[in-house]
Amino acid sequence: MLIDRMELADITKPGPMAAAVLKQVREQNNGVLPIPIPIEEIAYGADISGISPIQTPGFQGALIITDGGSIGHILKNANSPITRQRYTVGHELGHWLLPLHSVKTKELYCTSVQMTRDFSKNLSPAERIEVEANMFAAEILLPDREFKNDLRPFGEPSLQALLALSEKFEVSKLATAKRYTTLNDHPCAVVTSKDCLVQHIFRGRDFPSLGLKVGYPLPPRSHSFTLKRTLKKCSEIVLARWENWLKDQPHATAELYEQVLHQADGYIMTLLYLNMDNCPDEDEEFIERSSIWNPTLR
Ligand SMILES: [Zn+2]
Structure with a gap:
């Protein structure tokens, strides 16, 4: 070379x-x-x-x-x-x-x-x-093109996908998590914590602001906080309450999902992603709203 x-x-x-x-x-x-x-x-x-x-x-x-x-x-x-x-x-x-x-x-x-x-x-x-x-x-x-090509077949975000990519590219889970949230087509975020205190927050561009910062405790009612520790095994992906994680309520029909990985020495990696599939896009919403006032628009 x-x-x-x-x-x-x-x-x-x-x-x-x-x-x-x-x-x-x-x-x-x-x-x-x-x-x-x-x-x-x-x-x-x-x-x-x-x-x-x-x-x-x-x-x-x-x-x-x-x-x-x-x-x-x-x-x-x-x-x-x-x-x-x-x-x-x-x-x-x-x-x-x-x-x-x-x-x-x-x-x-x-x-x-x-x-x-x-x-x-x-x-x-x-x-x-x-x-x-x-x-x-x-x-x-973690080159853009190759990373995205390998990321897409996994579909919706999951910690299994993140771990597989970390292994394939031989890059730490932490560095992969950062790139994973940035290059994902789905709005997602990764929060890492140690002994239930937040250490890193990686948030994709379209993921809403979180209601916590580095140094804050994990939300006490979250899956990440309450789930019994099972080392090195990804939890199921569960529906989460937005109040646990987000600063503001996302669209009423958006669904927030949470998945947890317990690691050694009190480290936890939490994946969050927002499913917007049921949300009308902005144009449709505009027509919906406008049509109330102007029935001829449709
Ligand atoms: Zn240096």
């Missing part, structure tokens, strides 16, 4: 950078992307000279740059699960390829917290490059 970095020279954003690298990978594989993405092979192809275990405690990964910027070396926490190590290599490759990430320092050390940092307002420049490296890692390991 050979990644031509000259072709990437004008790209500054993580999404287009990942897409441009994957385009080169596709071209070298008869138009097909190998899944799981061979992230280490890609890194070596992009002039990374080596990938070795990190010895400094407290860090998940690092990028060490030598020879005036021409050689990059990636360090990763070899004790982490494979999915985590792959994400780390993706993250450090993002630092290596994206301009301005390694201008001020020749050694970038990254912690777990930095590797889960999400976009928010008022980021410092140091935080911004971590967010960009995370976006690059997610987009290169």
Whole structure:
């Protein structure tokens, strides 16, 4: 595998950078992307000279740059699960390829917290490059086109689908959940918690605002809170009361569904999705309302 970095020279954003690298990978594989993405092979192809275990405690990964910027070396926490190590290599490759990430320092050390940092307002420049490296890692390991193609046959959202995709793409459940909610055709969200306190919220574009934030307790009347723990087995998908999860009532005929996965050490993953099938779309609703006042409209 050979990644031509000259072709990437004008790209500054993580999404287009990942897409441009994957385009080169596709071209070298008869138009097909190998899944799981061979992230280490890609890194070596992009002039990374080596990938070795990190010895400094407290860090998940690092990028060490030598020879005036021409050689990059990636360090990763070899004790982490494979999915985590792959994400780390993706993250450090993002630092290596994206301009301005390694201008001020020749050694970038990254912690777990930095590797889960999400976009928010008022980021410092140091935080911004971590967010960009995370976006690059997610987009290169879970490519839009292939991920959507594999997601659609599952139909309505389910944790079984999310787990199958996480396994196929060799990416953690957490990183997959984020992409799963973003790229799903159905409005859905994933809430993760530990010891019943919310840790992450991933919400698809069309999913309504939740009535809880990171750090809040799980809704005490929710299926997630009340269900007896059965480790590593997805619960049934049940109809949920919107008051448990949402800030405002969705359309009166919309149905909210909930599914739960209990993981080790008090971690819970909750999938929520909204079924809008019975809701009249906005145009129909407009005609419905207008026809009350103007019987000739129909
Ligand atoms: Zn980093």
